[in-house]
Amino acid sequence: MPVSNKLKVEEGVYGITESPNIERIRFGEYELNTWYGSTVYFAQDKTTLGYKYANLDKELQSRRKVPKVEKEIWLEKLFVCDNCFKYTDIKETFQDHVLKCELNSKQLGKIVYRENNLTIRKVCGAKHKLFTQNLCLFTKLYLDNKSVFFGVENFDFYIVYDNVIQKPMGFFSKEKLSLDRNNLACILIFPPYQRKHLGTLLISFSYELSKVEHLISGPEKPLSPFGLIGYLRYWTTVIVRVFIYGQLREFTTVSMSTLSTEVGMRQDDIETTLKYMNVLVKKEDGDDKIYIKKDLLRQWAKDNNITEIPILERKYLLI
Structure with missing residues (x-):
């Protein structure tokens, strides 16, 4: 849907009703x-x-x-x-x-x-x-x-x-x-x-x-409750995969900018995801470095059946 500004429910507003009609x-x-x-x-x-x-x-x-x-x-x-x-x-x-x-x-x-x-x-x-x-x-x-x-x-x-x-x-x-x-x-x-x-x-x-397009990007905000659930599912999978199976598997400390570039996610979305997973040891204000609890990431991968198999097979892309 091409517009995201939520309309107020009031008389004369054309678009939303308080309940299904x-x-x-x-x-x-x-x-x-x-x-x-x-x-x-x-x-x-x-x-x-x-x-x-x-x-x-x-x-x-x-x-x-x-x-x-x-x-x-x-x-x-x-x-x-x-x-x-x-x-x-x-x-x-x-x-x-x-x-x-x-x-x-x-x-x-x-x-x-x-x-x-x-x-x-x-x-x-x-x-x-x-x-x-x-x-x-x-x-x-x-x-x-x-x-x-x-x-x-x-x-x-x-x-x-x-x-x-x-x-x-x-x-x-x-x-x-x-x-x-x-x-x-x-x-x-x-x-x-x-x-x-x-x-x-x-x-x-x-x-x-x-x-x-060589962009670090993400979805339009705000996300709906269901949208946020869907994105957290994707974001957690991507971060677990890059630290456990991917280019950062040997790292426990990395700069936020490096991680953002590696996974293609915005830094605020990365921080939201790491806090949601409770795997962020600390991130000082003004410090670009983040410190990751790798043991918790491995457990997350096990609990959520996250493997090396990607969500989307790049070989099928036609773009």
């Missing part, structure tokens, strides 16, 4: 609960889907008023295509679309990573505006710290596909020109495909993009 989602063959509410699927009357309202003539639009009494659930079920993310509230329209969807037999964008089971494709927001807008709308139902708008032109979307079922399973977005040099703006693994380590794969890929 769509009860259920039919996403391809899956029936899903929504996690968060979003007004952006709807017209200002809070009862009509936006694309339907836009197709009404001006006279009919003027007759529709915003209800005075706020309903908790605005729509019982929304049908979303799990190929192109187009949506409707009519079952028959959805079923007809599924049979005819032009993305049934193809995927958009350029392949940038391909292994036996998975493919990552880069989709340009400016080139595929409707697809990425609809993707952002769907995403807002499962992320609470991102607001939605339609300015997708300045973002690239990296979408992971299953090579067998040929379905998108998750994505991350990246600003084409980030003043803060962020390598990721938003990440979501769709609910049916979670707990398959796909989030860690995409995070790892975002850092590979930064390495190609």
